Amino acid sequence: MGRPPLNRRLAEFGTTIFAEMSALALSTGSINLGQGFPDTDGPEEIREAAVRALREGKGNQYPPGPGIPELRTAVADHQRERYGLSWDPDREVLVTAGATEAIAAALLALLEPGDEVIALEPYYDSYAACIAMAGGTRVPVTLRPDGGAYRLDLDELRAAVTGRTRLLLLNTPHNPTGTVLGREELTAIAELACERDLLVVTDEVYEHLVFDGEHLPLAAFPGMRERTVTIGSAGKTFSFTGWKVGWVTGPPELVTAVRSAKQYLTYVSAGPFQYAVAEALRLPRSYFDGLRDDLRAKRDLLGDGLAKAGFTVYRPAGTYFITTDIRPLGFDDGFAFCRALPERCGVVAIPNAVFYDHREEGAPFVRFAFCKRTEVLAEAAERLGCLREG
Structure with missing residues (x-):
C-alpha cells in the first residue's frame, strides 16, 4: 500500500x-x-417509561429525523422554564445520538477546511477529533490553575482570534477542570463573538451539575441567540449514559445546517429512549x-x-x-x-x-x-x- x-x-x-x-x-x-x-x-420511573415505550411500539421503527415531537417540545419547554430561552420545537430543536454526535455534526456542518476553531484547553477528547475530521485547525486557549480553581484568561482568548477564526467551541460547566464560566466571562465572550462575527458551539451537558455559582447559557446573552449552537444531553443529568440521547438548540439556519450533517451520521437513534427522556425533562425541580x-x-x-x-x-x-x-x-x-x-x-x-x-x-x-x-x-x-x- x-x-x-x-x-x-x-x-x-x-x-x-x-x-x-x-x-x-x-x-x-x-x-x-x-x-x-x-x-x-x-430514576426508576424514567427507566419504566422506556420499557413502556418499547412495549407500546413507540420508537421501535425509525423515529422522525429531527427527533420525536414530544422530546423536541420537552427540550424547548425546559429551556424556557429554566433560562427564559424560547425555541421553536419544529425549527430550532434537533435530537442527536448523544452530545458526541451533536458536536461532530455541528463541526462538520459549520466548518470549511482551514477554518480555525478556538477550544478551551484541556478539552474533551472528541473535540480534537471532530475538528480534524471537519478539516479545521485547532487553536487551544489554556485554562490554568489559580487560587484553587482553573481560570480563563480573557486577554489570551482575544489574542487567539485571527482572520481565519470561524468558531468558538466552549464547554461550561467544563470537563475536566470543573470550571463554571461566570457572567463576566460569558459577557466578554459574547462581546468578542459579536465583534468578530464568530459562530459559537457551546457544550452544556453538565448544566444541572453546578455546585458553586449558577449555569448561564451563552445563548441568553445579547447578540448570541442568532450565532450559538447549544448542545445538551440526557446522559449526565439522568444517569442513563448508554441511551445516547442529546439535542441541539439554535436559530433555524444553524440547526438546519447541523441537521444536514447529522442525517448522514446516524439519521435517527434511540427511538424508545426519546419518549423516556421527554418524560425525564418534566421531572420536578x-x-x-x-x-x-x-x-x-x-x-x-x-x-x-x-x-x-x-x-x-x-x-x-x-x-x-x-x-x-x-x-x-x-x-x-x-x-x-x-x-x-x-x-x-x-x-x-x-x-x-x-x-x-x-x-x-x-x-x-x-x-x-x-x-x-x-x-x-x-x-x-x-x-x-x-x-x-x-
Missing part, C-alpha cells in the same frame, strides 16, 4: 485513554474513577436539586480523601470530575502515574495531558470521577491512602 490506511487527519488519534484505563481497571480489579459514567441507573446535592456531597467526600492522600485538589464548581496535581506526591508524569496506580492502590484515574495540545501544561494533573456510589468513593479514598504511606 502506498500510504497508511488511516486518513491522515486522524493519524494522531489512536485508542482513547478511556478504553485503555477501563481495560486496566478490569484486568486489575481496580475501582474505576477514570471514565465518567455512574455505577447506578437513574426536586429531582434536579437532589441530583446536585448528592453529587456535591460525593465531590466533597472524594476531594477530602484525595487531599488527605497528599494530592493538591482543585475542587470543581461543576461536572462530576476532580482534577488533582500529583507533584506533592513526588510525581510529575500523569501517564506513568495513572498506569501504575491500579497495581499500587487499586484505583484508576485519567491523565489530564490527553486533553491538551500542550502536553506539558497537563503533565502533572490527573482527573478522578466521583459519579459513583458513596461506598465506592469511600473505599477508593481509603485505598489512595497508600500514596501517603509511601
Whole structure:
C-alpha cells in the first residue's frame, strides 16, 4: 500500500485513554474513577417509561429525523422554564445520538477546511477529533490553575482570534477542570463573538451539575441567540449514559445546517429512549436539586480523601470530575502515574495531558470521577491512602 490506511487527519488519534484505563481497571480489579459514567441507573420511573415505550411500539421503527415531537417540545419547554430561552420545537430543536454526535455534526456542518476553531484547553477528547475530521485547525486557549480553581484568561482568548477564526467551541460547566464560566466571562465572550462575527458551539451537558455559582447559557446573552449552537444531553443529568440521547438548540439556519450533517451520521437513534427522556425533562425541580446535592456531597467526600492522600485538589464548581496535581506526591508524569496506580492502590484515574495540545501544561494533573456510589468513593479514598504511606 502506498500510504497508511488511516486518513491522515486522524493519524494522531489512536485508542482513547478511556478504553485503555477501563481495560486496566478490569484486568486489575481496580475501582474505576477514570471514565465518567455512574455505577447506578437513574430514576426508576424514567427507566419504566422506556420499557413502556418499547412495549407500546413507540420508537421501535425509525423515529422522525429531527427527533420525536414530544422530546423536541420537552427540550424547548425546559429551556424556557429554566433560562427564559424560547425555541421553536419544529425549527430550532434537533435530537442527536448523544452530545458526541451533536458536536461532530455541528463541526462538520459549520466548518470549511482551514477554518480555525478556538477550544478551551484541556478539552474533551472528541473535540480534537471532530475538528480534524471537519478539516479545521485547532487553536487551544489554556485554562490554568489559580487560587484553587482553573481560570480563563480573557486577554489570551482575544489574542487567539485571527482572520481565519470561524468558531468558538466552549464547554461550561467544563470537563475536566470543573470550571463554571461566570457572567463576566460569558459577557466578554459574547462581546468578542459579536465583534468578530464568530459562530459559537457551546457544550452544556453538565448544566444541572453546578455546585458553586449558577449555569448561564451563552445563548441568553445579547447578540448570541442568532450565532450559538447549544448542545445538551440526557446522559449526565439522568444517569442513563448508554441511551445516547442529546439535542441541539439554535436559530433555524444553524440547526438546519447541523441537521444536514447529522442525517448522514446516524439519521435517527434511540427511538424508545426519546419518549423516556421527554418524560425525564418534566421531572420536578426536586429531582434536579437532589441530583446536585448528592453529587456535591460525593465531590466533597472524594476531594477530602484525595487531599488527605497528599494530592493538591482543585475542587470543581461543576461536572462530576476532580482534577488533582500529583507533584506533592513526588510525581510529575500523569501517564506513568495513572498506569501504575491500579497495581499500587487499586484505583484508576485519567491523565489530564490527553486533553491538551500542550502536553506539558497537563503533565502533572490527573482527573478522578466521583459519579459513583458513596461506598465506592469511600473505599477508593481509603485505598489512595497508600500514596501517603509511601
